[in-house]
Amino acid sequence: MHKNGFFSMLFHALFVTFIVAPLVVVMAMAFTSKGYLSLPTEGLSLRWFRALADNQEMLDAFTLSIKLGLASATIAALLAIPAALAISRYDFPGRGAVTGFLLSPLMIPSVVLGIAFLRFFSLAQIGGSFWALTLTHVIVVLPYALRLTLASTIGLERDIEHAALSLGASRWTAFYRVVLPRIRTGVVGGWMLAFIQSFDELTMTVFVATPGTTTLPVAMYNQISQTIDPLITAVSTVLIVGTLLLMLILDRMVGLDRVLIGEGK
């Protein structure tokens, strides 16, 4: 391909500015020493991070989101592994339908999911509990876990498992010692992506969250709807930095391009 010319690089610089500007601004404002939203022109201050450390509401929401992410990503991964094996290994009638069904939450607007869950919980009288919330998140994040797991099981050579069986391994041993290590990156990548999706989920959760089960994005949304203060930029900064760290780990382990681009859709 050709090299990039001057105008290409100019476009690129503007594009990158467009992408990072809002994130940089949020992070910059978190370090202000003033009581209102402003750039830290008079020196950096950790005032708002200390305020955040004392804000029990935000801390509770943060803890809840972490627990929720861990639980829903783990359940989703445990459901996704056997499903991925079924889809990639067997040519059974209904295979396409099963795949489509399990990936369908990607095509349903989050608002619709939120409304559906809210209606379901109000009829079933099980709203407001941590595990009810977890199950809704399992539905939302399972497609991500499934897609990455599928990407690794589909490329799996059938011969290696047959080789293990021919060498005397039981089916379980063959799975545990040969298959699982080969799909591990897909599973781990899928789990991490599922965790991030759960941790960031707002639109669906807004409907089913109750005062006792307020996740961090919901708490932040409620706060922003009223007023934007430096505290919220401090929370955001923690989130941005945390996500960047996770991204680096994910990039090292699986390759971020594989996670994000996967099979293209």
Add this chain to the structure above:
Amino acid sequence: MAFLTLEGIVKTYGTFRAIDGLNLEVRHGEFIALLGPSGCGKTTTLQSIAGFVQPTEGRIVLDGRDITHVRPEQRGLGIVFQSYALFPHMTVAQNISFGLEMRGVPKAERGKRVDEALDLVRLAGLGERYPKALSGGQRQRVAIARALAIRPNLLLLDEPMSNLDAKLREEMHIELRAIQRELGITTILVTHDQVEAMTMSDRIAVMQKGRIVQIDTPFEAYERPHSPFASAFLGKTNAFAGAVQLRNDRCCHVQVHDTLMHVPHEDRALGNDVNVYIRPEKIRLVALGSGRFPGRVRLRVFLGNLWLMAVESRLGLVHMTLPNLGTPPPEEGSEVGLDWSDDDLRLLDREVTHGQV
């Protein structure tokens, strides 16, 4: 007067010299093969001619016009790419017509020339297909037709056969050669396949480390290689290390182990470290007791048209090939005699770094 001249071409990437002072003169209508291993600079040379790579130094003159700094789209060369680079979203006819369209050829004329090009590569009737509906060999023909349709005065072929299977490749060698003769178009082929180079070209330019180390007709290059590298690259050979013991005006006598070999028409200083070469097909199998000296058959492999043999002798392991004339040669383990004609021996100075012989 050369039709295409490359003068002192140098291309550096950082400290790496991909082309290192290359000179080449190609006559009008000639078919030249640039032959060499990967990394020898042959593809970079082709891309310099095409204009995709800008040489660091040197001049490229085509038909009296300096094209060193002409943009690739204005050079008007026909190029067949290794991957064929067909446009997958266009039909065969649209692919071939594309270059004509760029030249503003009127529509009616385009249709005629597309048909001509399809006829030339024997694909008449397939114009409406998309590339993905064609076989590998057909795709290659389309690539050739597309390059020729613009009636270029120079055709560049970049490893054009590397994606074809062996049998198809042989057919295409002959066919492409015939097309080239028919059109009389000056052609440069880049390849690492010595058979391909020999079958198709008028002259072979053997390349090593960014330079042309020998340029000759296929027969000359094979029979009289100028270097151990060229010798090894143009087919299998036996190499025996020795030192010059005697010399006179007609030949050199080279001591190899305890044997004195007479190499005619060669002149080297006494005591020089040299290699004596002989091609496997030049060695004859004779009855035990006759010939130069005896040996024991270590390996005998049947290849259909040939027998491949390895004979243990005083010179070490001697590789030879025998045409299959109906009677199998002696079995492995048999004692045999070896013979050759001294005219078939070649002598080359041993290179300091001759790894492969």
Add this chain to the structure above:
Amino acid sequence: MARYDAERVGVAPWLLSGPALLVFIALLLAPLLLTAVLSLNLFSDTDGVVPSYSLGNYLEVFKDDYFHEIFLRTGGMALAVTVLCVLLGIPETIIIARMAPRWRSLFLLVVLGPLLISVVVRTLGWAILLGNNGLINDALQALGITDQPVKMLFTQLGVVIALTHVLVPFMVIAVWATLQRLDLQVEWAGLSLGASRLTVFRRIILPQIMPGVLSGSIIVFALAASAFATPAIIGGRRLKVVATAAYDEFLGTLNWPLGAAIAMLLLLANLIIILGCSKLAERRFKQVFE
């Protein structure tokens, strides 16, 4: 694909995918069906949800100018966001693809990374930038381009800008995927046949990345049309879109059946766009690509 088609199929795949399927039937299919039923119920201020079945809610949405405006606004903004994503995403992806490998992976990370950062955080950034006392207005006034702050927060323009930022990575991903399958020699082939660089792009590169552009556009449009957080924060209370309107019916006026009807229409529109356009694109390109 290595599929174990030689093995006896039997119940194994159903046992393996069973747990996931059961969870999905109980917690996805059932709630969606219940919502569909709810959308047929009626609502009264005194009794709440009335279990009678009619298409009344749908008729109300179709007849009411208030909802027309919301649906049109949502569609218009989603279209604007899609066009912007195409105009920004295609060149940027090609520019990144042309970079040296280490710059390529760095900038791919910079451009796609924000996908993993919470939408709330990204939208917050735009709320700060776009405000009347925000950085963009400060800069415009300092440069003397305007005297008065340009109102961007709580406007469609603001929502479109922020949504473009949120969704443009999806376009980059889709275009990138098709660009990876492109044989790079076609560009040289085009040049060698006498085409200018612009012609090479228009006639050779663009048609080949069209499937990616289309699928990217479908994703971006669908996500923009059903976006909630960004329109809610940047658009504010008055600039409603379909998602925020449904939210208000549910959690504000508590007219659940009407909210459910809006949700069902949104779901239907979404499915038609995603499945319909994908089918169309598939048929269009099937001949050429696999």
